[in-house]
Amino acid sequence: MPSKVKRSGTVALIGRPNAGKSTLMNHLLEEKVAIVSDKPQTTRHRLVGILSEDRGQLVFLDTPGIHKPAHRLNRTMVRHATEALREADIVCLLVDVTERSGAGDRFLLELLKQVEGPRILALNKIDRVAKPTLLPRIAFYDETGLFEEILPISARRGDGCDLLLSTFWERLPEGEALYDPELLTIHPERFLAIERIREKVLIQTRGELPFTTAVLLDRWEEEPSGGLVRIYASILAERPGQKKILIGKQGSRIKAIGTAARKDLEEFLEKRVYLDLQVKLEPDWRESRKVLRELDREVDLAFETEE
Ligand SMILES: Nc1nc2c(ncn2[C@@H]2O[C@H](COP(=O)(O)OP(=O)(O)OP(=O)(O)O)[C@@H](O)[C@H]2O)c(=O)[nH]1
Ligand SMILES: [Mg+2]
Structure with missing residues (x-):
């Protein structure tokens, strides 16, 4: 009997910062690949998440939120998103319905x-609004004539996500899997680990620090027995005031970040973890080619930081 035709392709998740792209990808994969936070500009690279089934392979491209870039870091972030948008077989725009639409949304529609x-x-985020408020929103986007489907969802709760997923499968081109079906992502464990540390920084600093921190991996040592991994990383602060916030009173904040990150990493790596975190002052790191290159080193992407 001839084998059934398989489908395979990429779906780019695009939107403004904080729209819920990473939450959606993780939900559809039923695994955490991308870190999530309530701060905009959490995702900084194009992240690949792979869903393999008998019917084929759906490859998600989670992207940084599209915004007006003010630094070299941000220009690279926006470029990752626009490249994904152009390369993908299907583009899924996520809109946060709790936010008013504005110039940023018009820019996205043009793209x-x-x-x-x-x-x-x-x-997205229909769990936060009353249903009738969605109707004018739907009508507005419908009139643009850009979309084959408009679906209300809650990426956090999962409402509407099954329907969204079947919408993707129906539109995927025919073809063989792009990646080994055993893979969940293509990013190295080390990159995913430092991202998880950055997530804890974002969570623990809440309203106090915006998105000006980065985490650099300094050293990663595994014991030959495989039971313990020692991770040395630096958290970058742009200004002395930020460094103070990150360290906290008598080191309380950095300690809390370290404890939360170590617990998370032990579960993720399934190993005991020794974590050494240092806060380093690195003024203007968002403009520094050297720092940005170092940050990109672990991602294992073909992209280069903007020269
Ligand atoms: N109430 C509600 N919150 C959501 C939903 N989806 C995502 N969020 C929250 O929105 C915030 C941003 O989510 P992310 O998934 O990090 O958003 P993102 O689009 O990846 O953001 P960037 O990477 O910064 O562009 C987090 O606090 C999420 O928990 C949803 O369906 N409902
Ligand atoms: Mg994200």
Whole structure:
């Protein structure tokens, strides 16, 4: 009997910062690949998440939120997103329905006009608004004529996500898997580990620090027995005041970050973890080619930081 035709391709998750792209990817994969926080500009690279089933392979491209870039770091972030948008077989725009639409959304709609493949709109965070408020939103996007489907979802709770997933599968091109079906992602464990540390920094600093921190891996040592891994990393602060916030009173904040990160990493790596975190002052690191290159080193992406 001839084997059934398989489908395989990429779906780019695009949107403004904080729209819920990473939450959606993790939910659809049923695994945490991307870190999530309530601060905008959490995702800084193009992240690959792979969903393999008998019917084929769906490869998600989670992207940084599209915004007006003010630093070299941000220009690279936005470039990762626009490249994913152009390369993907399907583009899914996520819109946070709790936010008013504005110039940023109009810019995204303009970008979407350049896309040749199917465009899907996911109106996210419907758990936070009353249903009738969605209707004018749906009508507005419908009138643009850009979208094959407009689906209200809650990436956090999962509402509407099954339907969204079938919408993707139906539109995927025919073809063989792009990646080994055993893989969940293509990023190295080390990159995913330092991202998890950065997530704890974002969570623990809440309203006090915006998105100006980065985590650099200094050393990663595994014991030959494999039971323990020693991770040495630096948290970068742009200004002395930020360094103080990160360290906290008598080191309380950095200690809390370290404890939360170590617990998370032990579960993730399934090993005992010794974690050494240092806070380093690195003024203007968002403009520094050297720092940005170092940050990119672990991601294992083909992209280069902007020269
Ligand atoms: N109430 C609610 N919150 C959500 C939903 N989806 C995501 N969030 C929250 O929105 C915030 C941002 O989520 P992320 O997944 O990090 O958003 P993102 O689009 O990846 O953001 P960037 O990477 O910064 O561009 C987090 O606090 C999420 O928990 C949702 O469906 N409902
Ligand atoms: Mg994200």
